Amino acid sequence: MGMEFFATTVQGIEDIAGEEVETLLGCRATPDVGKVFFTADLDAAYHLNLRARTLHKVMIQLCRSDFEGLEDIYRAAKGIDYAWIIGGDQAFAVRSERVGVHDFTSVDVSRVVGQAIIDAYREETGRRLKVDLDAPDVEVHCLVRGGELLMGVNTTGRSLHRRGYRVYEHPAALKPTIASAMLRIGGWRGPEALIDPMCGGATIPIEAALQARGVAPNLTREDFALLNLKLFDEEKLEEARERCRDRERSDALEIHAMEKFRRHLEGGMRNAEKAGVLDAIQFKLGDATRRGHYPHSSLDLVVVNPPYGVRMTPPESLGRLYAGFLGALRKAAEGAVLVLITAAVRRFREAAEKAEVSILSERRVLHGDLPARVFKCRI
Numbered sequence: 571m572g573m574e575f576f577a578t579t580v581q582g583i584e585d586i587a588g589e590e591v592e593t594l595l596g597c598r599a600t601p602d603v604g605k606v607f608f609t610a611d612l613d614a615a616y617h618l619n620l621r622a623r624t625l626h627k628v629m630i631q632l633c634r635s636d637f638e639g640l641e642d643i644y645r646a647a648k649g650i651d652y653a654w655i656i657g658g659d660q661a662f663a664v665r666s667e668r669v670g671v672h673d674f675t676s677v678d679v680s681r682v683v684g685q686a687i688i689d690a691y692r693e694e695t696g697r698r699l700k701v702d703l704d705a706p707d708v709e710v711h712c713l714v715r716g717g718e719l720l721m722g723v724n725t726t727g728r729s730l731h732r733r734g735y736r737v738y739e740h741p742a743a744l745k746p747t748i749a750s751a752m753l754r755i756g757g758w759r760g761p762e763a764l765i766d767p768m769c770g771g772a773t774i775p776i777e778a779a780l781q782a783r784g785v786a787p788n789l790t791r792e793d794f795a796l797l798n799l800k801l802f803d804e805e806k807l808e809e810a811r812e813r814c815r816d817r818e819r820s821d822a823l824e825i826h827a828m829e830k831f832r833r834h835l836e837g838g839m840r841n842a843e844k845a846g847v848l849d850a851i852q853f854k855l856g857d858a859t860r861r862g863h864y865p866h867s868s869l870d871l872v873v874v875n876p877p878y879g880v881r882m883t884p885p886e887s888l889g890r891l892y893a894g895f896l897g898a899l900r901k902a903a904e905g906a907v908l909v910l911i912t913a914a915v916r917r918f919r920e921a922a923e924k925a926e927v928s929i930l931s932e933r934r935v936l937h938g939d940l941p942a943r944v945f946k947c948r949i
């Protein structure tokens with residue numbers, strides 16, 4: 571029998587995250603809002619933390635139950651055995667998130683659950699656990715959504731979307747987990763010719779290269795939270811790292827990355843170098859609205875995160891940019907699949923209709939706090 575886990579992800583890509591868990595672990599996964607549930611053995615935590623491209627945090631599930639008030643939350647948290655996870659000399663913190671209408675705050679949840687953990691641990695072991703909100707050894711997460719309480723222990727630490735290769739921070743960077751999901755939506759496997767014509771810090775091309783070469787995105791990360799948990803050991807993590815290295819390939823790839831501004835292009839190249847995939851990506855300074863700036867070879871897949879008009883481009887010029895971009899694509903990549911994320915949904919639809927680019931599917935995705943959509947189109 572396995573253990574129960576859940577992993578958090580971006581809202582809107584839970585089905586893709588679930589498929590990834592199923593592929594990596596060979597188990598069934600059930601998507602839920604912003605997360606995925608699954609049952610697996612303990613080793614799953616090593617593999618997912620190193621290899622998952624669309625997950626944020628991997629948690630060992632401690633409880634999932636219905637409640638009516640804070641007293642129920644205290645009772646549920648108090649009924650859990652913590653001694654198998656937390657050492658008596660370790661410090662812990664409770665992090666809570668609350669969605670829905672309640673007569674208490676997330677701070678109240680953290681306080682009540684924190685007390686329940688201290689009380690339960692003292693009853694089990696006679697020891698009083700320390701609390702450290704800034705640098706805890708163990709983080710317990712509580713998600714309160716409507717009348718449901720979900721508790722888990724974080725095996726990841728800071729989110730997996732914070733990849734180690736981001737040495738250049740683009741001001742409107744895309745989460746690598748969303749970039750990975752977009753590549754999956756586009757059916758990217760590696761042999762296709764791919765372009766991101768507005769690449770910024772090159773998140774999409776880098777994720778594409780890592781994926782096609784079978785490189786685990788968090789292979790070199792050292793600070794996984796699981797190393798602080800009694801259940802896990804460093805040697806097993808190293809073994810899992812070795813197995814990841816065995817899966818790496820050095821296939822030749824055709825990935826193009828174009829960007830209008832030199833500063834971003836050079837930043838993207840630095841990121842690609844740090845990720846170890848600079849040789850896999852052909853970078854070019856160029857304008858995505860100019861047909862002549864695209865490669866002359868044929869393109870199969872375009873995956874792009876254009877400006878939304880929120881942080882960078884003024885809204886009035888956004889329509890022109892989208893129209894010019896799709897017009898150029900119609901000539902440079904006719905028949906290719908386009909996967910695009912934008913929060914400027916109406917402007918994109920108008921431009922697609924005008925350029926006769928057909929929208930095959932779309933989905934809502936939460937990009938940070940911004941409700942965005944990922945469109946899949948035929949050019």
Ligand SMILES: C[S@@+](CC[C@H](N)C(=O)[O-])C[C@H]1O[C@@H](n2cnc3c(N)ncnc32)[C@H](O)[C@@H]1O
Binds near residue numbers: 744828876
């Ligand atoms: C939202 S950002 C892309 C961020 C990128 N996905 C990342 O994660 O770093 C959009 C980028 O498109 C670039 N851009 C805007 N207009 C362009 C054009 N006509 N041709 C090429 N790039 C353009 C901007 O300079 C910006 O870097």
